[in-house]
Amino acid sequence: MSSVRITPVADPTTTTPSWRKWAVRAAIPVAGVFLLLASMWLAVRITPLQAVTAAGQTVEVGAASPDFGPSGPAELDLFGQTISTQPDFPGPVRPRLRLTHITANAELQQLLGSGDHNSAGLLGRQLSEGWLRYGLWEGAVSAGIVVVVLSAVTGLRRYSVRRTAVVLLAGAAAMSAVNVVGFGLLASGTPAALRQVHSLSDLVGSGGTGFPVAPADGPPLGAVQAVVIGDSTAAGIGNRPLAQPSALDKACGRSADAFAEQLAAVNDWNVLNLACSGATVRTGLLGPQPAGPLSAPPQIAQLQRAPKAHVIIVSIGADDLHWADLTRFCAASPSCDDRATDAYFQQQTVAFVMDYRDLLTQLAALPGNPTVIVNQYYDPFGPDTSCLAAEGVDADKAKTLQNRLDQLNTALRQGADAAGFTSVQPSFAGHALCSAEPFVQGPKDKAPLHPTAAGELAIALADQQALTVARSQATPTSSSP
DSSP: OOOOOOOOOOOTTTOOOHHHHHHHHHHHHHHHHHHHHHHHHHHHHHSOOEEEEETTEEEEEEEOOOOOSSEEEEEEEETTEEEEEEEEEESSOOEEEEEEEEOOSTTHHHHTTOOOOTTTTHHHHHHHHHHHHHHHHHHHHHHHHHHHHHHHHHHHTTOOHHHHHHHHHHHHHHHHHHHHHHHHTTTTTHHHHHHTOOSHHHHHOOOTTSSOOOOOSSOOOTTOOEEEEESHHHHTTTSOBOSSOOHHHHHHTOBTTSHHHHHHHHHTOOEEEOOOTTOBTTTBTSSOEEETTEEEOOHHHHHTTOTTOOEEEEEOOTTTTTHHHHHHHHHHSSOSOOHHHHHHHHHHHHHHHHHHHHHHHHHHTOTTOOEEEEEOOOOSSOSOOGGGGGGTOOHHHHHHHHHHHHHHHHHHHHHHHHHTOEEEOOOOTTOSTTSSSOSBOOTTSSSTTSBOHHHHHHHHHHHHHHHHHHHHHHSOOOOOO
């Protein structure tokens, strides 16, 4: 009988094919590179920007999302709007800057980019130092992310303490090396480029006039206690005319129902209402404004004739963004949520915030440190748009218009916060355009979408409440004996 030789067969469930082992070994460095890049990407987004203060302004500096181009503009966040800087920065890793605080001091000219002071290079040096601090913080954050991820991996694989320590140290060292390359090579020219920045105007150009507006000619208005500056909303257009209007009052549409008149009556104040229909920051507040056959002098210039005014109320922005034209276009078009219209709106908003920065700076420079209130805009539409169907405005169009108005209000609020001013948003809830008792003028009224007399009163009440809060905060609380 012949013997039979039996060859053992490998169990496929217990033996790993060689190609799988090579695949696992090849995947480890790929996963490591992905972890390093992902950690750096996440760290750029969560690392706090570093604040620097110079020339009466506080700017936060950090890194924007990497761009693969050899050079390009940095990003400036100005009151919620992202603006590309005029000068380019070398390398794909470029700065991100955010203006958070404005004050006016002896360096007002330098702040507006119109002076040549000995401290002109201070802002640039501070920005460069802030960039380097940010780089160190970003490196620490990204290394921390790597350590956390690797700790989880080594824990799941039950590595020994020694092996775990080696893996964590290697990961932190690799991440540090990636950051050195990223900031040392890909952004090597950024510190030098930032040192050339003497003011924000060097980054985005000068908005508005670029210079402080001189007081208007004429005798001082010593009896004036409050001043209102702004556009048609503040003028009260479409409501009762003033009892004895001047030619400029008529041209600007100033009304006896304007919230300025309401505040004057409630507080027994002498209120100077300089608001003019169609006013923008550049043409109206900081510069002269054509008003029919007349020319209205800059409202800031007229304001300075009232040196004892302790309250300044500002209502501006809608005409800067050509809000009336956007509304008419939206009503006439099948849809107003298109790319071209949105791009136009964003362009106008960027131009506005640059001019708005100049306005805030010059308001902060007023003597006597008056209380400044910046009014935001009300929601004219509300949830019901049925009364606008004949005008071509439905719920979707109203929502688009309101979203754009919200962007303007965000810029107004953030700018006021940066300047240390108070921002107020009047509420027309329950009294929107299609309600039973609207605070907004309808399509057939003299000034559609503008406040009625009741709407002006609602604005006055919101401002009065803000003034009451401001007074209580300014008055020190006496301690009990």
